[in-house]
Amino acid sequence: MVKIAPSLLSADFREMGREIERMAQAGADYLHYDVMDGTFVPNITFGSVVLEWAAKCSLPVDAHLMVEHPETHIETYAAAGAKIITVHAEAARHLNRVLRRIRELGCLAGVAINPATSPEVLRYSVGEFDLALVMTVNPGFGGQKLIVKALDKLSEIRNMLDADGVDALLQVDGGANEKTVGLMLEKGANFIVAGSALFGSENPRALIDLAREKWLALHPEQK
Ligand code: DX5
Ligand code: ZN
Secondary structure, three states, rough: OOEEEHHOOOOOOOHHHHHHHHHHHHHOOOOOEEEEEEEOOOEEEHHHHHHHHHOOOOEEEEEEEOOOOOOHOOHHHHHOEEEEEEEEEEOOOOHHHHHHHHHOOOOEEEEOOOOOHHHOOOOHHOOOOOEEEEOOOOOOOOOOOHHHHHHHHHHHHHHHHHHHOOEEEEEEEEEOOOOOHHHHHHHHOOOOOOOHHOOOOOOOHHHHHHHHHHHHOOOOHHH
């Protein structure tokens, strides 16, 4: 079944805990936690201290590190309670070493690529990651428009994985909403991140149910 992760970036921070529980109630699978350092991306969000509190809520935390030198931060995020830690291929100089370390720490290891980055950068890391994150906006902000072309990378990554007989989650992040989620799934995503479309909605369940319906229409064997 497709997995859904609301991105905390778009939550109402006056009510962080309640906002996270609202997403759990709506049927989300993970909480997507966007860490930005003001250098890798032109914005700064929250770090491991806030994650420690977020991890006390009902959703497992999927930490997306949009930071330079991710290798210096992964221990801290694992200790704070993240279940998935995703680093950017563009920021990790020794990608396989970082991915192995994330797994050693007991987390699922994810690798993200920006919209203009070729999926080729993942080729020699196949088998070392549990999740590939295809960014469908330039990272840094919520509420941006989907870059449709980036979705083509999903099938390229799937082919790379299949050639080596390994599986991994294929996550997309950026511009997901009720109009775009169908295309994301058709192109091969099985893990959808949505910020503004979920936290900004009075009825986040509608989008989550829609994604699951569309997923089952594409994968009837999983009914
Ligand atoms: C962007 C972040 C995303 C962002 C998605 O840099 O990585 O997770 O919150 O927001 P929406 O779904 O609003 O495009
Ligand atoms: Zn993200």
